[in-house]
Amino acid sequence: xxxxxxxxxxxxxxxxxxxxxxxxxxxxxxxxxxxxxxxxxxxxxxxxxxxxxxxxxxxxxxxxxxxxxxxxxxxxxxxxxxxxxxxxxxxxxxxxxxxxxxxxxxxxxxxxxxxx
Amino acid sequence: xxxxxxxxxxxxxxxxxxxxxxxxxxxxxxxxxxxxxxxxxxxxxxxxxxxxxxxxxxxxxxxxxxxxxxxxxxxxxxxxxxxxxxxxxxxxxxxxxxxxxxxxxxxxxxx
Numbered sequence: 001x002x003x004x005x006x007x008x009x010x011x012x013x014x015x016x017x018x019x020x021x022x023x024x025x026x027x028x029x030x031x032x033x034x035x036x037x038x039x040x041x042x043x044x045x046x047x048x049x050x051x052x053x054x055x056x057x058x059x060x061x062x063x064x065x066x067x068x069x070x071x072x073x074x075x076x077x078x079x080x081x082x083x084x085x086x087x088x089x090x091x092x093x094x095x096x097x098x099x100x101x102x103x104x105x106x107x108x109x110x111x112x113x114x115x116x
Numbered sequence: 117x118x119x120x121x122x123x124x125x126x127x128x129x130x131x132x133x134x135x136x137x138x139x140x141x142x143x144x145x146x147x148x149x150x151x152x153x154x155x156x157x158x159x160x161x162x163x164x165x166x167x168x169x170x171x172x173x174x175x176x177x178x179x180x181x182x183x184x185x186x187x188x189x190x191x192x193x194x195x196x197x198x199x200x201x202x203x204x205x206x207x208x209x210x211x212x213x214x215x216x217x218x219x220x221x222x223x224x225x226x227x
Contacts, residue, residue: 004158033214040125042204043159043217050213058214090158102147102166102208105215107158 002027006091006108012116013078013085021076021111023091030095032074033105036060037088046089049074078113088112120205120218128224135192137221139205140185146208148181148188149215153202162190162203195225 004025013019023032031050035043045058049068063082068074074093078085089112092105120141129135139148147166151159165172165181165188172179178191192199202222206215 006158031213035217040219042219045214045216048214092159102149102164104149104161104164105151105159105206107160109158110156112156 004091004093004106004108006089006111008111009109011111011113013113014116016080018077018079019113021078021089021091021113023074023076023108024072025074025091025093025106025108026072027093027095027106028071029093029106030071031093032068033092033094034058034064034066034074034076035090035092037090037110043090046076085113086115120207120216122203122205122218122221124221125219126222126224128226129195131195131197131225131227133195133225135195135199135223135225137190137203137223139188139190139218141188141205141207141216141218142186143207143209145183148179149206149208150177150179150188150190151204151206151217153204153220155201159204192223195223197225197227199223199225 007022033048034046047066049055065077090110091108094103094105120139123138149164150162153159163174165179176193181188202220204220206217
């Protein structure tokens, strides 16, 4: 079955440590997104990528970095510069540019990151 | 911010009752989408309504859109305990290639 796989499901970070969250999709989707969700809050966009080797900052990119070397993969690194990284991180993908008729986003099941 | 706002923040009903959630947004949109999130899981797309549509149905779901008031509503009829989840609206604004999500409505359906 096609879908989006996020790993790990739970992740713990020590002070001063960088951690990388994995997001893989086999839907052949062009665009991929990373969101952060805090308790009782909506989703806030961290980074997105519409094609391989290209990505743009979202609303809260500070302290995060991404890469898009393959169409299927869009890993997110939470760097030590992100002082409040505890949150639920969601990855999503969509088949084409949103400007073409609107497309629903497909989501993974998230990674919960906590600080040790 | 063009973020939408859902109302109410939380809703508690009995099985069999209808649940209505509202979403307001700030800028002109291309389309509006509703998503559902079960606790600890990712979001699942429910329904998309375009700016030139006023109402759309999918099973027990009915969505309306009033672009003059910049608002939308999601009606779930004959609710079931399995409908317990958070529901989010998301807008796709002209000139933007991203979705903007609201803070969600938490729905609890009791047996």
